[in-house]
Amino acid sequence: xxxxxxxxxxxxxxxxxxxxxxxxxxxxxxxxxxxxxxxxxxxxxxxxxxxxxxxxxxxxxxxxx
Numbered sequence: 001x002x003x004x005x006x007x008x009x010x011x012x013x014x015x016x017x018x019x020x021x022x023x024x025x026x027x028x029x030x031x032x033x034x035x036x037x038x039x040x041x042x043x044x045x046x047x048x049x050x051x052x053x054x055x056x057x058x059x060x061x062x063x064x065x
Contacts, residue, residue, distance in 0.1 A: 003043045005052060008062040010036040015061075022059045026051060 007019055016034035019041055023032035029045040029052075043052055049065040056063035 001044070001046055003047075003049055003052060003065065005041050005043065005049070005056065006064045007034065007039050007041050007056055008064075010034060010039055010061065012036055018059050019056055019061060022055045023052060026055050 010016060010019060013036070016036050019034040020032040023029050023041065023043055026045075026047055028047045029043060031044045032041055033043075034041040041056070053063040053065055
């Protein structure tokens with residue numbers, strides 16, 4: 001399953017890496033691809049969206065699915 005989430009506050013590649021790592025640490029996430037230019041992250045895996053949003057918010061960003 002592919003999920004795209006809006007992420008407010010990403011401004012550089014380091015931000016992308018932080019969000020991607022946080023999501024990849026979630027069980028059942030296969031991959032995460034963040035883009036600061038569009039402030040989105042695409043996640044592959046079978047995880048409830050609320051869990052993904054919480055993982056992003058736990059590292060300091062605002063997320064909206």
